[in-house]
Amino acid sequence: MVKDSSNRDSTLSEKDWPALLRDSSRTGGQNSQAFKKPVGARWQAKVDGNVRTAPILRDCFLYVTSLSGYLHAIDVATGRLRWKYKAGAAIHSTPSLSNKRVLFGCGDGKVYAVDSEAGTKLWNFTTAGEVWASPVVRSDIVYLGSADGITYAVNIETGALKWKQPLGGRIYSTAYATEQYVFTGCGDGYVYSLNAKTGKILWKTGTGNGIDSSPAVVGETVLVGSNDFFFYALNAGDGSIQWRYEAGLGISSAPAVSGNLVFFGSKDGILQALDLQTGRLAWKTRIGQAITAPPVVSGSTIWIQSGIIHALNTTDGKILWRAGLGDGVQSAPVVTEDGVYLASMQGDIYALA
């Protein structure tokens, strides 16, 4: 049984967006919002370096990492830079927030914890490979995967190692953590379930190629795509395949879940919506360019960045709106009642309202 009651930090408000796909439950955006077409940019800012990650939001700050090695804190009211912190190498890791810490992985093999208000380093933890995956926080433990092929569990207060578990390949998949389990994809083509307390491998299920998509968990089902062109629904208890769906090319896009549908993009440029129970196709829409970014769901709208930003209707996949702003194919927007925040590959940050 996957116990996954409130996967959200109690100190967060409904407007906060502290991690990839909003929070650790990774179900997407803030529900109950009707689609509102942005009419213009409230502000536009430029960060130092290219951006391959998704911004996150808490209180009045938007946090953005970049390939020049900076974590930026941007005032969401004005777009002005409040502070920036320089890490040791390029950052491909979407940051995550826990209490007053911003956590992110780095090309220098470290995971950094930075004070979210002061912009000063609290601690770092070193691995033997680059860390592109986003650190995931659950019950005061930070879970992270590294290109050195190891999943680590680290104390959130000190950065001290609690356990580590070598897997069979490089890890670029952001883990999904519950109270009891950690699920992650791996470059060896397997999806792993680990004991969250000890790191022991509970099961692993093979796919036909490496996995850089990040899993989501709904009830008893682990949802994840693979570079073997298939999207999988696995039994969270034993890893058995419940269903799989074949896309036209590989899948790096992390899924988002809303209601009875799971959404993901594939590298042939198609955004798909599948029935969560059966894997049957509900709809698919050609977006154009290869999709590697995760979709974000907000109310009845799904947002996806693929060359340009698209907004589609969740029920039928009809394109509602699109704009040639963010060309960051690996970024995902933050969608709130107040507006949409997104990053382009060139390092332009937009607040649309």
Place this chain on the structure above:
Amino acid sequence: MDRRSFVKRSCLGSAALFLDHFGTSPSYSEDLIPQAPPIHVNEPQSTSISPLRMPGLYPGRVIEIADERSIVANRVSQPTIRQMLDQAMRELTGEKAVRESWAKFIQPRDIVGIKINPSGAPACCSSPEIVREIVAAVQSVGVPARNIVVYDRYAYEMDIGSYQVLVPSGVRVVGVQQDKLDASGYDPNIYCEANFFGEWETRSYMAGIVATGVTKIINVPTMKDHSASGVTGCLKNLGYGTFNNVHRSHRTPFSFTDPLIGVMCSVEPLRSKAVLHIMDGTRMVWHGGPLTQNQDFIHQAGVMLVGTDPVAMDTIELEKIEAKRSAEGALSVWSRDPNSLTQDGMEFYQDAAKNLFYRQPHHIAAAGKLGLGISDLKQIDHRLLRIRG
């Protein structure tokens, strides 16, 4: 402190390089194409000339190996690739043992760069399955994973191909530039300089990873049609994949890929370091290259070409793509028909009767004239090994 010294040389423009080609190319109207300017090359004076330098140990020899099982339902089979690569390497070198065949090119102390082509990712790029087999072969010779680098110029194209996650642990994956304007990864002292169309920056600089980062290069191009150069194979993947600021050599409808591609490949230390070429023809793009994602123009050919002579290999590639285009009723890559030209990229990507440029397939023969290999089909030792299909 940089103790290297540099020497400047000049290469003649295209007119001088392909004087003897008139009459051999169908529909060839040379007067349509402006004469290329001289290209000045600044390269290290002290580079030791390797006996393995292009055209390498086996000039004119091209091993073509085919197996229909190598790609099924658009998925590449790594076990089949392993068999194909082993057999092709033995045939190329005459060695009985696969390891010995690789040892002719790679020594344990080498830092080995595997130059992939991700520019058509995800629909057609150097297959990770082939890259993984090359990594395993290089490791079998004694090179540790940390001394193997899979690289290309554009990091964001490599990201789309997911190479980071798909190559074995320990191998480095490096994109020289993070965006189109990033010049930080290039050596300011090694360059090709020419003014083609009055552009403000007339130099193209060599990637630092080629200049100083690796000791050997294994080139893994794809088998693709190219809107400007006719085809892209060993030569273009190396030349335009090593130097920056190369897009300036095209301006609709003209392209100076001939002679720039060959000139770039002749620059040291690139020429000495590129010791082996393994062309991925599991997928063949016969129109819309290099970037097409249109599966209608991507043939699952199930082929690889292996050799040390990039000119001979590209000559064979050109023959195969031209034959496929002919079979599909597409325009010849040699066509100089002005009516075929379009400035609408979408039209080009949908219509095999359209060109964006007057293509320059003669860049291959021009590279041969620079000493990089053999382009005369009669002199090419083309060995076809067919495992199945």
